[in-house]
Amino acid sequence: xxxxxxxxxxxxxxxxxxxxxxxxxxxxxxxxxxxxxxxxxxxxxxxxxxxxxxxxxxxxxxxxxxxxxxxxxxxxxxxxxxxxxxxxxxxxxxxxxxxxxxxxxxxxxxxxxxxxxxxxxxxxxxxxxxxxxxxxxxxxxxxxxxxxxxxxxxxxxxxxxxxxxxxxxxxxxxxxxxxxxxxxxxxxxxxxxxxxxxxxxxxxxxxxxxxxxxxxxxxxxxxxxxxxxxxxxxxxxxxxxxxxxxxxxxxxxxxxxxxxxxxxxxxxxxxxxxxxxxxxxxxxxxxxxxxxxxxxxxxxxxxxxxxxxxxxxxxxxxxxxxxxxxxxxxxxxxxxxxxxxxxxxxxxxxxxxxxxxxxxxxxxxxxxxxxxxxxxxxxxxxxxxxxxxxxxxxxxxxxxxxxxxxxxxxxxxxxxxxxx
Numbered sequence: 001x002x003x004x005x006x007x008x009x010x011x012x013x014x015x016x017x018x019x020x021x022x023x024x025x026x027x028x029x030x031x032x033x034x035x036x037x038x039x040x041x042x043x044x045x046x047x048x049x050x051x052x053x054x055x056x057x058x059x060x061x062x063x064x065x066x067x068x069x070x071x072x073x074x075x076x077x078x079x080x081x082x083x084x085x086x087x088x089x090x091x092x093x094x095x096x097x098x099x100x101x102x103x104x105x106x107x108x109x110x111x112x113x114x115x116x117x118x119x120x121x122x123x124x125x126x127x128x129x130x131x132x133x134x135x136x137x138x139x140x141x142x143x144x145x146x147x148x149x150x151x152x153x154x155x156x157x158x159x160x161x162x163x164x165x166x167x168x169x170x171x172x173x174x175x176x177x178x179x180x181x182x183x184x185x186x187x188x189x190x191x192x193x194x195x196x197x198x199x200x201x202x203x204x205x206x207x208x209x210x211x212x213x214x215x216x217x218x219x220x221x222x223x224x225x226x227x228x229x230x231x232x233x234x235x236x237x238x239x240x241x242x243x244x245x246x247x248x249x250x251x252x253x254x255x256x257x258x259x260x261x262x263x264x265x266x267x268x269x270x271x272x273x274x275x276x277x278x279x280x281x282x283x284x285x286x287x288x289x290x291x292x293x294x295x296x297x298x299x300x301x302x303x304x305x306x307x308x309x310x311x312x313x314x315x316x317x318x319x320x321x322x323x324x325x326x327x328x329x330x331x332x333x334x335x336x337x338x339x340x341x342x343x344x345x346x347x348x349x350x351x352x353x354x355x356x357x358x359x360x361x362x363x364x365x366x367x368x369x370x371x372x373x374x375x376x377x378x379x380x381x382x383x384x385x386x387x388x389x390x391x392x393x394x395x396x397x398x399x400x401x402x403x404x405x406x407x408x409x410x411x412x413x414x415x416x417x418x419x420x
Contacts, residue, residue: 030058031315034083036069039270043337050331051322057315077101082307084316088136090127090300090376091384097130103306104133108317114325119342123373124301136303137324138341140332142266143297143371144196144287145359146170151281152177152184152260161261161285163368167201167230170261170288174238177260186238187261188250189231191391194384195298195374196265200287202227204296209375210412215420217412219387219405232394232401242395254278263287266339266360273353286359286368297363300374301341378419383412 033048035041041063048059062083064072070092076082077096088096096102109115117125120138128136146161153160158173174186189197199209207224210217218224239245240258251268253259255275272278289295304320306313322328329342336352339360350357363369377383387408394404 029312029315030060031085031310031312031319032060032062032083033319034062034064034069034072034086036064036066036087037267037270038063039274040337043332043335046335047323047328047331051319054322055315055318057312057318059319076307080309082309084310084312085304085306085319087139088128088303088305090374091380093127093136093303094130094378096305097128097133097135100308102135103308103310103313103316105135105137105306105317105320106133108321109134109137112321115321116326116342119326119344121301121341121343124303124341127301127373127376128303128305136305137320139302139304139323140338141299141301141341141346141364142339143299143360143363144200144263144265145297145363146285146287147254147262147264147272147278147282148285149254149257149260149281150283152257160283161288163286163362165285165288166291167204167288168291171230171234171238174234174261178238182240184257185240185253185259187234187263188239188245188253188259189234189263190245190250191388191395193250193263194388195300197263198228198231199298199372199375200263200296201231203298203370203372204288204290204294205230206290206294210377210416214377215416217383217409217416219412220409225402225405228394228401228405235395242392246392254282257281266357269353269355269357269360270336270338273355279354282355284356284359286362289369295363295369296372297369298374299363299371377416379415383415386411386415 035044041061045061048061052058073082073086077099082101088102109117115137121141124138124141125134128134128138148161150160156177158176161170177184177186202209202224205223205227207221207227208218209224235242240253245253250259250262251264251271254262255277257277272282287295287297304323306316306320310316326342326345329340330345332338333340333346333349336349339346339349346361350361363371390404390408390411393399394401399407
């Protein structure tokens with residue numbers, strides 16, 4: 001009996017060992033895919049499931065908040081335990097590309113029969129290219145439009161925004177929509193609302209944030225100062241108190257009926273279409289233009305990157321190739337996940353929510369607007385964080401906007417000098 005029990009026990013142990021090895025193998029082959037936007041989770045899961053069905057390669061999608069996302073990648077870069085495939089952003093790309101953390105995708109791109117890199121905007125491709133090597137496949141493109149509260153406009157007897165609106169029209173309407181008792185304001189903007197806020201005003205008014213060669217600040221450019229003085233005027237007359245905007249997100253102010261207008265990026269469509277108040281009261285219009293007719297939308301685009309230390313390089317490369325293909329880029333738009341980076345496949349995205357989402361696509365038409373890539377350099381976060389912190393001094397009235405812009409330019413120039 002003891003002998004029989006011993007044999008059974010041996011078989012059990014061996015069986016467990018084999019099972020354990022099999023699970024380890026599965027875990028090794030399964031690709032972890034990490035993103036930071038919960039609004040895109042459901043749609044991307046559909047695409048990933050289709051990839052698994054087509055290739056037999058399993059994936060696991062992880063959604064992590066923006067701040068925690070970069071903390072996770074920093075820790076993974078140091079400890080070697082990173083997700084296999086993940087999003088990359090222009091703010092962080094150079095740091096990850098030059099330090100060998102991302103896999104060079106160039107060989108895969110050169111041998112691919114389903115990728116057409118010419119269909120992606122050059123500015124977005126350039127953000128994810130370092131020393132002639134490509135480290136991320138463009139995922140999407142985002143533009144800026146004007147959200148407005150139809151109910152508030154109706155109550156004030158003001159026509160809805162349209163393509164004739166200038167920034168002066170925008171400001172004049174904001175004044176009429178601002179109530180003296182503080183119950184309602186024309187708009188809101190925080191120092192962090194650069195791509196979706198004051199950057200658009202700067203560029204449409206002829207200013208700039210950084211020189212084309214990324215070696216010099218343009219905050220002291222007279223046109224930039226003129227634009228920021230316009231922003232300063234809005235802060236003081238048609239926006240909620242600075243502390244309210246600092247403590248409450250501008251999206252929350254819109255969804256709680258506190259503001260009548262908000263310039264916002266296309267990345268917010270997913271959460272906005274799930275908000276009952278915004279669904280009932282709000283719509284979208286094309287972003288205003290300058291008095292000379294110049295309309296500018298800042299744009300950006302995320303990229304799909306692969307960890308240089310992935311345990312399944314073949315599978316990870318196959319996945320990002322799949323995600324960058326015309327069919328999957330079109331599916332991303334068709335599912336309402338977001339506008340795609342691939343040119344000419346996002347027309348169905350405008351049907352993904354009951355808003356005038358055409359306003360976001362219209363600015364891609366050169367006859368209607370000028371697209372400006374979100375300002376970046378080798379170490380964008382260094383000067384961008386400084387700029388946002390320093391702008392608070394003007395937002396709170398401690399220093400004039402003109403003087404502050406010149407001060408920011410000096411600090412920014414020192415930082416850019418260190419990048420060279």
